[in-house]
Amino acid sequence: MNIKIALVPGDGIGPEVVAQAVKAVDAVAAKFGHTVEYKKALVGACAIDACGNAYPEESHETCMASDAVLFGAVGDPKYDNDPTAKVRPEQGLLAIRKRLGLFANIRPVETFKSLADKSPLKTELVEGADFVCIRELTGGMYFGEKGRKDGGNTAYDTNIYTRAEVERILKLAFEFAGRRRKHLTVVDKANVLESSRLWREVAQGMEASYPDVKVDYMFVDNAAMKLVSGPKFFDVMVTENTFGDILTDEASCISGSMGLLASASVGEHTSLFEPIHGSYPQAAGKNIANPVAAILSAAMMFEYGFGLMAEGKAIRDAVAASIDECVVTEDLAGGGKAYSTSEVGDWIASRI
Ligand code: IPM
Ligand code: MG
Numbered sequence: 001m002n003i004k005i006a007l008v009p010g011d012g013i014g015p016e017v018v019a020q021a022v023k024a025v026d027a028v029a030a031k032f033g034h035t036v037e038y039k040k041a042l043v044g045a046c047a048i049d050a051c052g053n054a055y056p057e058e059s060h061e062t063c064m065a066s067d068a069v070l071f072g073a074v075g076d077p078k079y080d081n082d083p084t085a086k087v088r089p090e091q092g093l094l095a096i097r098k099r100l101g102l103f104a105n106i107r108p109v110e111t112f113k114s115l116a117d118k119s120p121l122k123t124e125l126v127e128g129a130d131f132v133c134i135r136e137l138t139g140g141m142y143f144g145e146k147g148r149k150d151g152g153n154t155a156y157d158t159n160i161y162t163r164a165e166v167e168r169i170l171k172l173a174f175e176f177a178g179r180r181r182k183h184l185t186v187v188d189k190a191n192v193l194e195s196s197r198l199w200r201e202v203a204q205g206m207e208a209s210y211p212d213v214k215v216d217y218m219f220v221d222n223a224a225m226k227l228v229s230g231p232k233f234f235d236v237m238v239t240e241n242t243f244g245d246i247l248t249d250e251a252s253c254i255s256g257s258m259g260l261l262a263s264a265s266v267g268e269h270t271s272l273f274e275p276i277h278g279s280y281p282q283a284a285g286k287n288i289a290n291p292v293a294a295i296l297s298a299a300m301m302f303e304y305g306f307g308l309m310a311e312g313k314a315i316r317d318a319v320a321a322s323i324d325e326c327v328v329t330e331d332l333a334g335g336g337k338a339y340s341t342s343e344v345g346d347w348i349a350s351r352i
Helices: 014-032 045-051 057-064 089-099 113-118 163-179 194-209 220-229 241-252 292-306 309-324 341-351
Strands: 002-010 035-040 068-073 104-110 130-136 146-149 154-157 183-188 214-219 236-239 262-266 271-275
Touching: 002 014, 002 045, 002 057, 002 089, 014 035, 014 068, 014 292, 014 309, 014 341, 045 089, 057 089, 068 292, 104 163, 104 241, 104 292, 113 309, 130 163, 130 241, 163 183, 163 194, 163 236, 183 194, 183 220, 183 241, 194 214, 214 220, 220 236, 220 241, 236 241, 262 292, 271 292, 292 309, 292 341, 309 341
Parallel strands: 002 035, 002 068, 068 271, 130 236, 183 214, 183 236
Antiparallel strands: 104 130, 104 262, 146 154, 262 271
16 A cells, blocks of 8 residues: 655654654555655644744645644643743644544553553552543533633633534444443543533433443543552543543553553544654653654554554554563663663564
8 A cells, every 4th residue: 555644743752753653664564565655744833933833734735635644742841831922832733633623532551561560550450451542632621712801810711512522422432442342431520510411411322322332421530530540440431622631641651651652533534643642842852752652653553544453563563572672761661771762663663
């Protein structure tokens, strides 16, 4: 197959980790006889620096014309402590999600046996945990009306969802659960929030169409607790945008490093694949960031983007081997040798 990939490295460690994902993609393409064309696009602080817009039109056109978007990270500390900044790198990420219609963000949480001792949780809680968080990505507070009033002294964000938005993400989640262990947990705050009551109402109405899926409803505060007290409870979790943002950072600790978790964002146009970690500016340019999340995002690209399961598995197997053989970056090295970002990337590519 001839694959056209939009490469969006972004800011901070984004370019370093995406470069390793490209090595893995090239290795898989060579092994399975695919040809890959890459086209770079700017999103985030680098795009603001280049043209004053975090998601330039040219980048959008490149993404729309590609089969998949391989994304790094966006963000730059120079914007974080300036609440008055009018343009922000994160606007680029939100814009790309919205304009590509990426309403579903799929974040699998897998654990690696040899890393169980790296988790802040007890080994017996972690071993065997294997679940998927499905986060709604283009609605809720992130995109609802926001503003200031009373001369700037009152601020508001609106957590707004339409029935259609809720239905399409729940449909995806029910189907996902049906292909896994058939257990869906709908996470909301229906005891307080009206938007959550709509989610719960819609989910309850859909239950009869998926008779083989066992559904339970959990308040988000309880889910936050359950993620660290008994993560093996979960199979597929589905939730709205803001709750999903928070819970997936929490969930990323379970496996031992945030640098391990990949994600796929799918919806109306080109799908996007990105590590769940951010731009980690403290590490930028040092060749120390963990590239595994970006490399596993490339595996998700083959699987979810193109239905090429063997190609995805070839990447996953090589990643698992690198971890088993302790070819890991400093976040996972413990007292052992820490490999650089590019060394880990080279090792995984050659293993493929
Ligand atoms: C994520 C990130 C983004 C989000 C930021 C960078 C805007 O935290 O992908 O989880 O909040 O969605
Ligand atoms: Mg986040």
